[in-house]
Amino acid sequence: MNLSQFGEQFSSGSGILSLMDDLGNALASGGDDMIMMGGGNPGHIPEFQDIIQKRLQRIASDKECFQRLIGVYDPPQGEKDFIDVLSDLLRREYGWNVSSKNICLTNGSQAGFFLLFNMFAGKFSDGSRKTIRLPLAPEYIGYADLGTSDSFFVSNRPRIEMLDDNFFKYHVDFDNLKIGSETGAICVSRPTNPTGNVLSDSEISHLDTLARKQNIPLILDSAYGVPFPGIIYSEAKPIWNDNIIVCLSLSKLGLPAARTGIIVASEEIIKVISGMNAIMNLATGSFGAMLAHDLVQSGEIISISENVIKPFYQEKMEKAVTAFHNEFKDIPYKIHKPEGAMFIWLWFKDLPITSHELYQRLKARNVLVVSGHFFFSGLEQAWQHQHECIRVTYSQDESTVKRGIAIIAEEVKKAYADGEHKRG
Numbered sequence: 001m002n003l004s005q006f007g008e009q010f011s012s013g014s015g016i017l018s019l020m021d022d023l024g025n026a027l028a029s030g031g032d033d034m035i036m037m038g039g040g041n042p043g044h045i046p047e048f049q050d051i052i053q054k055r056l057q058r059i060a061s062d063k064e065c066f067q068r069l070i071g072v073y074d075p076p077q078g079e080k081d082f083i084d085v086l087s088d089l090l091r092r093e094y095g096w097n098v099s100s101k102n103i104c105l106t107n108g109s110q111a112g113f114f115l116l117f118n119m120f121a122g123k124f125s126d127g128s129r130k131t132i133r134l135p136l137a138p139e140y141i142g143y144a145d146l147g148t149s150d151s152f153f154v155s156n157r158p159r160i161e162m163l164d165d166n167f168f169k170y171h172v173d174f175d176n177l178k179i180g181s182e183t184g185a186i187c188v189s190r191p192t193n194p195t196g197n198v199l200s201d202s203e204i205s206h207l208d209t210l211a212r213k214q215n216i217p218l219i220l221d222s223a224y225g226v227p228f229p230g231i232i233y234s235e236a237k238p239i240w241n242d243n244i245i246v247c248l249s250l251s252k253l254g255l256p257a258a259r260t261g262i263i264v265a266s267e268e269i270i271k272v273i274s275g276m277n278a279i280m281n282l283a284t285g286s287f288g289a290m291l292a293h294d295l296v297q298s299g300e301i302i303s304i305s306e307n308v309i310k311p312f313y314q315e316k317m318e319k320a321v322t323a324f325h326n327e328f329k330d331i332p333y334k335i336h337k338p339e340g341a342m343f344i345w346l347w348f349k350d351l352p353i354t355s356h357e358l359y360q361r362l363k364a365r366n367v368l369v370v371s372g373h374f375f376f377s378g379l380e381q382a383w384q385h386q387h388e389c390i391r392v393t394y395s396q397d398e399s400t401v402k403r404g405i406a407i408i409a410e411e412v413k414k415a416y417a418d419g420e421h422k423r424g
Contacts, residue, residue: 038368078105082289109261120184130184138375153378189221191340194391230305260288352419
């Protein structure tokens, strides 16, 4: 088959394709033997699922609502009632100067990023080319292949702060972050996927200032963050202004199958995204928006995030960290300070094998993690650090996570021991 450059790009070699292929195959085959510590699939939270099940039952028993759910195209901007109540919530709770004209839905946040990135980067009509700047690598694996041209992303190494108890933390290295006319937009995830890092309010403000100086937007990926699902264990203020594009999602709240992404931006940007929705999808799906409508209208989505979702993951994180400390006593390991999301980012300094080889060894033992090298898209110079890290998910049940951690420890110890033997 003779594929275009576009076809080749989206059919081979991407980290996100490898990740989802592994997850899909494991789940399709039953997944009973595979310890799923790779993907970002949210945990199953009974209290939240009970709320959604009751909402779905009410919709199904109401003939008019059910017809809207399955039988009506929404406008290209998305389900109107949901957008209305969401804009009300953001004004009421956070003082954001938004109306329904500032919000657009997409079929999942991944689709939203594809649209946004290709709006602001790539080839322009005047012949110039612009890139998406990722100011803090490592960054989300799903960004890497969304650009429709080469050299689409440029990323910066972080400043690394060493902390007590085998922790460390990445910071934006503003001294070496130069934003020029070649940049079409700046993008960061908060909390950061894969590390669980949470950029401070001052770091976000600094990035916004740099973006404004170049008259470009700051894209803030809040799929795990505030205002919902609020999986943040440190202080972080929900931030938006007419130069910031905030991207939200219902997936990590507990509705990944509903594929509902949310973009909050200036009216001008929302008009463009709506037009793209019409061309690519005709309309976005209604399912997630209708399920979450009442939670947003009442504001309950905020209290659920704070009192149900966040504690669920924070408890799992604390237990996973304890298990890593217990199992890794004889390993030169570091854990990125877990400030949010549902991941542990592990750094094995001077690991004798690459993180990708470690991933392959763990996969052979039925433990799925993600090799860290996938998360450094756009890094202009080689860096050994990117081959010494892996991302581990702790969202599944405690006993399964503990078994996975023990196997990871065994394989890492073996890698170091084999490396010592070869050197000896």
